Amino acid sequence: MITLLKGGRLYDPAHNKDGVQQDIYIRDGRIIDKPDATEKIGQAYDLTGKVVMAGAIDMHSHIGGGKVNIARMLLPEFRTYTEPEAHICTPHCKHHATPTTTETGFRYIEMGYTAAFEPAMMPINARQTHLEMGDTPLIDKGCYAMLGNDDYFLRLLHQKADQKIINDYVAWTLHATQAIGIKVVNPGGISAFKFNQRKLDLDENNAHYQVSPRDILKALSSAVHELGIAKPLHVHCNNLGAAGNFETTLNTMGASDGLPMHLTHIQFHSYGTEGDKKFSSAAAQIAEALNKHKHITADVGQILFGQTVTASGDTMQQYLNSKLAHPKKSVLMDIECEAGCGVVPFKYKDQNYVNALQWAIGLEIFLSVEDPWRIFLTTDHPNGAPFVSYPHLIRLLMDKTFRNEMFDKLNLDAQAMSNLKSLEREYTLYEIATMTRAAAAKLIGLKDRGHLGVSAAADITVYTDQADREAMFSKPDFVFKDGKLVVKDGKVIKVTWGATHTAKPVFDNSVERGLRDYFEKYQTIQLDNLKISNDEIADNGNGRIINQTID
Amino acid sequence: MSSNIQIPNATCPACGLLCDDIRIEDVTAHNACTKGIAFFSQAIANPQPLVSGKPSSLEEAVKHAAGILSQSLRPMIAGLSTDIHGMRALTPLATKLKADLQHINQASLQHNMQTMQSAGWFTTTLSEVKNRADVIVCIGTDIVTHNPRFFERFVWAKNAMFTDPNTRKIIYLGGEKLDTMHGRECAWVLTSRIADLPDILATLNALLLNKPLKASTVAGIAMTDLQKLAETLKQAKYAVLAWAAKDLDFPHASLAVQQITNIVATLNQTTRAAGLPLGGSDGDYSINNVHAWRTGKVLPDLTDAKPDAQVWVNSFNADAPPSFCHTPTIILGNANTPWSNHADVFIPIATPGLDCNGTMMRVDSSISLPLKQVRESGLPTLADVVRKLEALLP
Numbered sequence: 001m002i003t004l005l006k007g008g009r010l011y012d013p014a015h016n017k018d019g020v021q022q023d024i025y026i027r028d029g030r031i032i033d034k035p036d037a038t039e040k041i042g043q044a045y046d047l048t049g050k051v052v053m054a055g056a057i058d059m060h061s062h063i064g065g066g067k068v069n070i071a072r073m074l075l076p077e078f079r080t081y082t083e084p085e086a087h088i089c090t091p092h093c094k095h096h097a098t099p100t101t102t103e104t105g106f107r108y109i110e111m112g113y114t115a116a117f118e119p120a121m122m123p124i125n126a127r128q129t130h131l132e133m134g135d136t137p138l139i140d141k142g143c144y145a146m147l148g149n150d151d152y153f154l155r156l157l158h159q160k161a162d163q164k165i166i167n168d169y170v171a172w173t174l175h176a177t178q179a180i181g182i183k184v185v186n187p188g189g190i191s192a193f194k195f196n197q198r199k200l201d202l203d204e205n206n207a208h209y210q211v212s213p214r215d216i217l218k219a220l221s222s223a224v225h226e227l228g229i230a231k232p233l234h235v236h237c238n239n240l241g242a243a244g245n246f247e248t249t250l251n252t253m254g255a256s257d258g259l260p261m262h263l264t265h266i267q268f269h270s271y272g273t274e275g276d277k278k279f280s281s282a283a284a285q286i287a288e289a290l291n292k293h294k295h296i297t298a299d300v301g302q303i304l305f306g307q308t309v310t311a312s313g314d315t316m317q318q319y320l321n322s323k324l325a326h327p328k329k330s331v332l333m334d335i336e337c338e339a340g341c342g343v344v345p346f347k348y349k350d351q352n353y354v355n356a357l358q359w360a361i362g363l364e365i366f367l368s369v370e371d372p373w374r375i376f377l378t379t380d381h382p383n384g385a386p387f388v389s390y391p392h393l394i395r396l397l398m399d400k401t402f403r404n405e406m407f408d409k410l411n412l413d414a415q416a417m418s419n420l421k422s423l424e425r426e427y428t429l430y431e432i433a434t435m436t437r438a439a440a441a442k443l444i445g446l447k448d449r450g451h452l453g454v455s456a457a458a459d460i461t462v463y464t465d466q467a468d469r470e471a472m473f474s475k476p477d478f479v480f481k482d483g484k485l486v487v488k489d490g491k492v493i494k495v496t497w498g499a500t501h502t503a504k505p506v507f508d509n510s511v512e513r514g515l516r517d518y519f520e521k522y523q524t525i526q527l528d529n530l531k532i533s534n535d536e537i538a539d540n541g542n543g544r545i546i547n548q549t550i551d
Numbered sequence: 552m553s554s555n556i557q558i559p560n561a562t563c564p565a566c567g568l569l570c571d572d573i574r575i576e577d578v579t580a581h582n583a584c585t586k587g588i589a590f591f592s593q594a595i596a597n598p599q600p601l602v603s604g605k606p607s608s609l610e611e612a613v614k615h616a617a618g619i620l621s622q623s624l625r626p627m628i629a630g631l632s633t634d635i636h637g638m639r640a641l642t643p644l645a646t647k648l649k650a651d652l653q654h655i656n657q658a659s660l661q662h663n664m665q666t667m668q669s670a671g672w673f674t675t676t677l678s679e680v681k682n683r684a685d686v687i688v689c690i691g692t693d694i695v696t697h698n699p700r701f702f703e704r705f706v707w708a709k710n711a712m713f714t715d716p717n718t719r720k721i722i723y724l725g726g727e728k729l730d731t732m733h734g735r736e737c738a739w740v741l742t743s744r745i746a747d748l749p750d751i752l753a754t755l756n757a758l759l760l761n762k763p764l765k766a767s768t769v770a771g772i773a774m775t776d777l778q779k780l781a782e783t784l785k786q787a788k789y790a791v792l793a794w795a796a797k798d799l800d801f802p803h804a805s806l807a808v809q810q811i812t813n814i815v816a817t818l819n820q821t822t823r824a825a826g827l828p829l830g831g832s833d834g835d836y837s838i839n840n841v842h843a844w845r846t847g848k849v850l851p852d853l854t855d856a857k858p859d860a861q862v863w864v865n866s867f868n869a870d871a872p873p874s875f876c877h878t879p880t881i882i883l884g885n886a887n888t889p890w891s892n893h894a895d896v897f898i899p900i901a902t903p904g905l906d907c908n909g910t911m912m913r914v915d916s917s918i919s920l921p922l923k924q925v926r927e928s929g930l931p932t933l934a935d936v937v938r939k940l941e942a943l944l945p
């Protein structure tokens with residue numbers, strides 16, 4: 001049976017379509033060419049005048065795994081309403097910071113997002129991460145596996161192991177944990193903190209292993225590149241949140257010798273030390289460097305005001321941040337000679353100088369980075385703000401008058417330290433479609449997602465063009481997932497289950513010999529039990545695996 | 552157990568450690584502790600569903616259970632001794648029945664969750680303990696009562712990356728009649744009444760913070776000993792403070808857990824230290840985690856609940872009696888449950904890790920491990936039974 005979406009205006013940057021009126025035909029969950037006149041159209045939707053985009057893709061959102069669940073456990077006060085039926089939900093409700101797995105799937109798809117990627121899966125915690133994502137309906141998902149603070153890797157680096165061995169270890173990890181990318185968090189720093197180091201700069205050595213973050217970035221970015229997976233190394237830089245950290249960020253851009261790297265939640269890494277409060281915006285320097293270094297991509301990690309919780313693998317920095325916790329409590333963990341985690345609730349206030357400036361810094365970066373194919377829309381959910389605030393963020397980017405009105409309400413000292421009002425740019429629908437669809441799919445390597453070409457998966461979102469972009473992006477008219485109509489007028493009407501996207505590059509499995517020996521000596525589970533089987537993802541039919549490495 | 556079964560790496564769910572190095576050959580579970588051996592060698596005493604003590608078909612028993620539950624206004628699903636997949640099957644049933652949920656280890660879970668939710672904590676995991684810990688303080692517990700292989704696997708290990716296992720300092724602080732043999736003869740034992748732990752720990756923290764104290768003893772422990780303990784902790788590179796919430800069986804026990812987390816926080820200002828909540832059995836960590844991701848919250852404290860019907864789910868611990876007497880009771884339980892005749896409905900179910908595959912979370916909450924089927928019992932899984940039951944409910 002064929003479904004026809006008739007007469008919509010397509011915003012499909014992968015095919016340079018900027019509001020082109022065009023019909024879309026769908027069969028068996030895929031977009032097809034216009035069929036013969038003899039073929040029967042089962043269902044037709046008149047989309048005349050509507051805005052049609054591929055389903056949006058969140059390339060960095062903490063939606064599953066240990067630290068997300070710790071946040072849920074830590075913060076019962078985020079869900080204190082006693083009568084769920086009587087609860088009137090707004091984007092400002094605190095429970096969006098700790099959504100259930102079901103809410104995660106529902107809220108994403110109701111905003112027109114059809115995929116989200118968990119960016120910080122510890123290999124040892126991969127099973128729980130996939131279990132939680134297996135309980136997340138409707139959307140596609142995937143994970144970036146965290147390496148670079150694990151003792152196995154640091155030992156290899158310390159022993160100056162051949163790059164091929166590191167490549168094979170990285171590939172082995174992708175396979176074993178069913179991941180699509182590799183992330184490094186505070187390279188070397190999470191490990192260093194376990195040895196009581198409290199700070200680690202790019203060229204400072206982890207005291208035990210005598211290797212620097214730069215060494216780690218070089219080895220991992222080379223591995224990812226040489227394995228040929230699409231997703232560049234996902235980098236959470238050293239010194240997150242510290243005043244003056246922009247220099248670390250600028251230097252990090254050079255650490256891969258020109259190989260691709262993605263710097264994540266770069267807003268948290270764009271701080272200077274100017275002014276009376278020794279905290280200032282370095283957005284201009286960061287944006288200039290991003291414009292210049294074509295091998296670097298970044299997502300912003302915008303903060304928005306309100307109560308949320310930060311959940312990070314960066315134990316070293318989260319330990320420092322725990323002093324600022326609101327409410328005043330936090331959970332920190334050292335985990336399994338692999339990494340760690342820090343869960344710290346935060347309340348961002350527009351009258352707080354630092355918070356107000358963080359808000360402005362994020363927007364300054366969005367508006368100053370020229371190429372929408374290399375900058376991505378994220379709030380680092382839930383760290384900067386819950387993902388349900390994306391429509392609000394899109395309005396801030398597309399509507400200068402609205403943005404400036406918001407800016408005028410900020411802490412006055414922060415206003416004086418920001419050039420935001422001098423930035424005239426307003427994002428276009430085409431640019432929004434680029435950063436939230438086409439570019440995200442290209443970055444992660446999702447060949448059949450993020451575009452509306454023939455043979456693409458029919459993940460399609462239909463909006464009514466409205467001047468109020470927040471209203472528009474909050475409530476799509478229709479969302480199709482793999483060709484099935486799942487959302488109508490912003491509400492889920494059908495529950496389906498998405499796929500898990502993975503990358504499975506070829507590699508030399510003899511790397512497992514060294515790993516097996518290491519596990520027997522030092523780890524506390526059997527190596528084979530770290531591996532996530534295909535059956536576990538399939539979960540009796542709710543899940544399925546898509547290997548995006550196959551050409 | 553039938554003969555000729557060879558499983559090279561079974562996982563043992565008999566305690567929270569989930570040892571996954573169990574080699575099963577014929578009828579012997581190699582590497583297993585006494586709890587593990589008992590687990591793997593348990594018989595199947597009663598594979599037959601019962602309705603009011605009389606043998607019944609599975610279909611009849613499920614139908615009878617559905618009848619009881621559809622009459623109930625305040626049902627409770629209690630026990631909850633199952634694995635992750637069992638709990639994933641139970642949550643839609645609970646939603647449909649509007650049933651409350653309560654785990655068999657609710658009280659000890661509560662001590663830990665209350666502390667975590669009031670001030671948070673800094674904890675560690677078993678591989679970190681094995682490779683890093685140079686000082687281990689067992690607070691109010693000998694650990695081995697709950698987790699028999701703790702010392703064998705994580706303390707006196709042959710290899711450790713960052714410390715010499717043989718020079719670790721083991722200290723038992725508080726509690727009586729502990730089995731301290733596993734801490735070896737050089738272990739330092741400071742006994743006290745268990746209920747005095749909050750005072751002892753508060754004093755230790757005061758000493759760590761260099762507060763002047765005039766007392767010469769606290770709850771029978773000499774101040775000079777506590778001072779020496781404080782120095783040992785300060786000098787440690789990576790001190791681990793372990794407790795088992797089940798052993799803190801006194802009113803306001805969460806005060807003790809809070810003091811432990813305070814001490815860890817004090818130590819982390821200058822050196823490295825972490826807490827280690829131990830115990831963990833009957834799937835308590837697994838169930839709490841699934842509940843959190845499915846509902847956004849931890850399992851609630853419902854000690855005062857008065858259900859008018861209960862579903863008692865108990866895959867692992869056959870001997871634990873159902874929570875609520877004088878209440879219509881449906882047992883979905885281990886085939887060796889001694890109370891099966893007394894329940895309105897008894898349906899024997901497969902035990903994960905023995906009769907069927909499963910997935911469970913280890914005591915340190917960071918690792919989930921696959922449980923493997925090691926025998927053919929023909930018993931239905933909890934999920935099978937729950938699905939049948941759900942289909943009969945309005």
